[in-house]
Amino acid sequence: MIKQYKQGNQVIWYDGSLIDQPSELLFDPSYWQQQQRVLGSAQGRGTTWFVDMGQCHAALRHYRRGGLFGKLVEDKYLFTGWDQTRAYQELMLLDQLKQAGVNVPKPIAAKVEKSGLTYTADLLIEKIADAQDLVAILKQGKLSEQAYYQIGEMIGKMHQQQVNHTDLNIHNILLDSDQAVWIIDFDKCRKEAGEHWKKKNLGRLKRSFAKECQRFAIHWSENDWLPLQQGYSDQF
Structure with missing residues (x-):
């Protein structure tokens, strides 16, 4: 079941069966590096980090824009409501599909941080093994x-x-x-x-x-x- 934790200008949605204490550290690659739990990384629009969460291996991704516009506002998106953010929508879509028996990565957690009219976002999902x-x-x-x-x-x-x-x-x-x-x-x-x-x-x-x-x-x-x-x- 997906739970929500809100603090100030930040919301974290998370799977309560995998995460006891939601924290913004979960979305910080340097935290995982300090814990020596980084399994590897992949380059795309940004860097996807593969981390060992103990109960499972996960992929951590920071949302970044592509194209010419992405060079101007690399990772900021217009805020129109928490449930309209890309991280929330992707997390909940994965949750729905998973429950329906479709083989998609298990949604673990998403974080959205609002700043004025914009927001930044991160996503943690299951890394599919082998x-x-x-x-x-x-x-x-x-x-x-x-x-x-x-x-x-x-x-x-x-x-x-x-x-x-x-x-x-x-x-x-x-x-x-x-x-x-x-x-x-x-x-x-x-x-x-x-x-x-x-x-x-x-x-x-x-x-x-x-x-x-x-x-x-x-x-x-x-x-x-x-x-x-x-x-x-x-x-x-």
Whole structure:
């Protein structure tokens, strides 16, 4: 269950089963470094830190803007309400999907700090153990029809919850060592009524396969789309 802790101009939402005492230190990479609990890091728009929380391994991310605007206001967003912040929305979306049986990272905690008209935000989520994204896997060889079916199946489960993953691509789909399918990176994703966007989600994913074929010569062909589509359709 997600709980809330508010102090001054700062709110922390957290999973009470994993965190007893919410603290802003949880979102400070230097704190984890001092505790010698940093497992590694990854570079993207910013640095994602992988930390050992004891009960689980987690990924810590500070929200940063991209593009030209991001160079001007690197990590600040317009504040329109606590429940409108990106960290809160991503945390609660993950919580809903997790409860519905969709394989997404477990939401651990989110922090939002307000300053005047803007805010900054951080997110702590589960690090999926022994997992690789589809690009890394398909560089090594082909996937089975069963794997593609299960990918379609998991996307279908997500769409059953009316969650629009606005950046559904093969970098955001993982397979772990047990061949379980995971979907990640729900920043700016949302619940959305209707059906029209679901086809767009799938179209975006298919274009991603084709694009990475050209970039990295991954082992994928149009025929591989058929079992994925079947796995998806069987959810409806």
